[in-house]
Amino acid sequence: MVENNSAVTSPPSGHFARRTLFAGTTAAAAGAVLGTAAPAHASGSTFRHGVASGDPLPTAVILWTRVTVAEDATPGSGIGAATPVRWEISTDPDFDATAASGTVTASTDTDHTVKVDATGLAPGRDYFYRFTARGETSPVGRTRTAPALDAELDRLRLGLVSCSNWEAGWFGSYRHLAARTDLDAIVHLGDYIYEYARGAYTGRNGAVRAHDPVNEIVTLADYRTRHGQYKTDPDLLALHAKLPFICTWDDHESADNSWRDGAENHDPATQGDWGDRKAASARAYLEWMPVRATRSDGQVQIYRRLRFGMLAELSMLDLRSYRDEEAGPLAGWRHADDPSRTLTGRAQMDWLTAGLTSAPTHWKLIGNSVMVAPLVFPPLESATTQAITTALGLPQGGITVNGDQWDGYTADRRTLFDAIAANQVSDVVFLTGDIHTSWAADLPLNTANYPAGPTVGAEFVIPSVTSSSVGDLLKVPPRTASVPAEEAIKLANHHLRYVELDSHGFGVLEVTPTQTQMDWFYVADVTDPVSGVRHGISFAVPSGGRIEQRPTPLT
Structure with a gap:
């Protein structure tokens, strides 16, 4: 495990350059995880607004969620205690190979949203991510980094x-x-x-x-x-x-x-x-x-x-x-x-x-x-x-x-x-x-x-x-x-x-x-x-x- 956005060892250059997303066994694993871990909506759920990722770079991607810290701490309410949120990003959906992780704080300053720029990642690779807060773990999200800048892609x-x-x-x-x-x-x-x-x-x-x-x-x-x-x-x-x-x-x-x-x-x-x-x-x-x-x-x-x-x-x-x-x-x-x-x-x-x-x-x-x-x-x-x-x-x-x-x-x-x-x-x-x-x-x-x-x-x-x-x-x-x-x-x-x-x-x-x-x-x-x-x-x-x-x- 690597804390605070540190990098794991990258695969050889070009290893993922010609892959399309969800190719091979990673696709099957991703489909299984995402098919069974739908975004939570139930009353009392901490992560009722789901998870998201965005703006993929070769070695970084944005990870996002919102934490509901209390039933009345709804979006825009401006109330609710600050709470620590742990995030993890891994190369496998079971999180046996954590690529990076860390802890941030969700507070009223950001409407209890959390946005992490996870860095130190490998280019052109599928990743899985999740958050933990208040004793609850979020749905698992899947994302992908952009290919290396010099990668020759088929599509x-x-x-x-x-x-x-x-x-x-x-x-x-x-x-x-x-x-x-x-x-x-x-x-x-x-x-x-x-x-x-x-x-x-x-x-x-x-x-x-x-x-x-x-x-x-x-x-x-x-x-x-x-x-x-x-x-x-x-x-x-x-x-x-x-x-x-x-x-x-x-x-x-x-x-x-x-x-x-x-x-x-x-x-x-x-x-x-x-x-x-x-x-x-x-x-x-x-x-x-x-x-x-x-x-x-x-x-x-x-x-x-x-x-x-x-x-x-x-x-x-x-x-x-x-x-x-x-x-x-x-x-x-x-x-x-x-x-x-x-x-x-x-x-x-x-x-x-x-x-x-x-x-x-x-x-x-x-x-x-x-x-x-x-x-x-x-x-x-x-x-x-x-x-x-x-x-x-x-x-x-x-x-x-x-x-x-x-x-x-x-x-x-x-x-x-x-x-x-x-x-x-x-x-x-x-x-x-x-x-x-x-x-x-x-x-x-x-x-x-x-x-x-x-x-x-x-x-x-x-x-x-x-x-x-x-x-x-x-x-x-x-x-x-x-x-x-x-x-x-x-x-x-x-x-x-x-x-x-x-x-x-x-x-x-x-x-x-x-x-x-x-x-x-x-x-x-x-x-x-x-x-x-x-x-x-x-x-x-x-x-x-x-x-x-x-x-x-x-x-």
């Missing part, structure tokens, strides 16, 4: 999710992802929780289950309570216990359409200072999520990179903390191109472009919370329509449909795309959530010249876990009114290769040296807690190429 498989609104439905997407045995990690692209008051934002047929607290969440106690509620969902807890998460926030972790100095869903007159609310939401998020954040000048920074050998580097963006306010619908037409307006902030843009242009990996993946592909009617930026755009005062990217996306901040998008093109960066793929619908797009340098002109990458947009889709909002049968709308969108935007506006579900992304493929999976009914799932469609980007549909799903 990487990631589950992708976003937009999980508690009131809109059951989290069947999490259940189906947890049932898979081929994934290396889960990437959550934002809107892990929703901030609305009970009944204020539901699903097609109203609320399936009720939010706590009853009010819209504004204070630190409110955000802690809401996070605590979400981590009682059995499907979410099962997925957290099985795979490491890599997360970023979007707007609903704080408030709808948030930006640097406010949010559309924030009223200073009745809800107080935005800075206080944003700080409360960020603090609760960092307490309750297995993310590794840094701090600079007192500010939280969650944009970061994770590396998977020589195959892929994943840059996770923060597109809420630094952005300017979204321009209004009419003013937005004239301000979308304003070079003084930013989505990323200057420091993050410099970090992103520097990382893309210097990345040693084959693929450059970008965890991106709002859609980057142009979505305009019509695309007007070509030289042939320059006179029209100038005369009417329209943005060079065309009339913006959704100014909350990169379309509302075209100067930042131009900076990013130009950097990719000028430095001849190849194999860039954006992975996106936010809009509760499914899309596959090439990213042309000049939209009006597509497909003749160059592209700078591709984008895969995943649907919501439960949050209302276009089809839900129309309240018509699925695959009826939305189908002609999808075709009209693709007709006006030729670079959009796939649009699906109805279904809820998740994505599975496979990265290999020759291509990156996204498979979309759709649950049948989010109001059914045991809903089935179907494969929707598969698209891939060949190395150095453009998006192509694939006839069969990943196996």
Whole structure:
């Protein structure tokens, strides 16, 4: 046994470089342990919010849990005695070979959550972890470190999710992802929780289950309570216990359409200072999520990179903390191109472009919370329509449909795309959530010249876990009114290769040296807690190429 994060002897270099998760006998052991040690929910349970891991590095991973020290010490209550918590991480599910261990304290300062950065681990290896407090041992979680930086990998498989609104439905997407045995990690692209008051934002047929607290969440106690509620969902807890998460926030972790100095869903007159609310939401998020954040000048920074050998580097963006306010619908037409307006902030843009242009990996993946592909009617930026755009005062990217996306901040998008093109960066793929619908797009340098002109990458947009889709909002049968709308969108935007506006579900992304493929999976009914799932469609980007549909799903 090694205490206080010390390392155990690593296996020979490359030993795990070509393995996929749950291969061989470790898979069987993991399945047995996790199948019998489901997250606890019973009254009096110390670990009723389960266990989680995240942000895997080659020699470290974040481990997380919450300790319920008394029945009234509920999330956000601010009460309960401090208590020591022992953690262990092992190479086997019986904990006969402990890799690292230690003791930390859970207290009201962190809402009795515990987050440990377990270091000194071996790269590319399955691990099991658990916590002990108040005489009780937590469920056993399973995680995996990232491969060594120089590892040559055959493949990487990631589950992708976003937009999980508690009131809109059951989290069947999490259940189906947890049932898979081929994934290396889960990437959550934002809107892990929703901030609305009970009944204020539901699903097609109203609320399936009720939010706590009853009010819209504004204070630190409110955000802690809401996070605590979400981590009682059995499907979410099962997925957290099985795979490491890599997360970023979007707007609903704080408030709808948030930006640097406010949010559309924030009223200073009745809800107080935005800075206080944003700080409360960020603090609760960092307490309750297995993310590794840094701090600079007192500010939280969650944009970061994770590396998977020589195959892929994943840059996770923060597109809420630094952005300017979204321009209004009419003013937005004239301000979308304003070079003084930013989505990323200057420091993050410099970090992103520097990382893309210097990345040693084959693929450059970008965890991106709002859609980057142009979505305009019509695309007007070509030289042939320059006179029209100038005369009417329209943005060079065309009339913006959704100014909350990169379309509302075209100067930042131009900076990013130009950097990719000028430095001849190849194999860039954006992975996106936010809009509760499914899309596959090439990213042309000049939209009006597509497909003749160059592209700078591709984008895969995943649907919501439960949050209302276009089809839900129309309240018509699925695959009826939305189908002609999808075709009209693709007709006006030729670079959009796939649009699906109805279904809820998740994505599975496979990265290999020759291509990156996204498979979309759709649950049948989010109001059914045991809903089935179907494969929707598969698209891939060949190395150095453009998006192509694939006839069969990943196996």
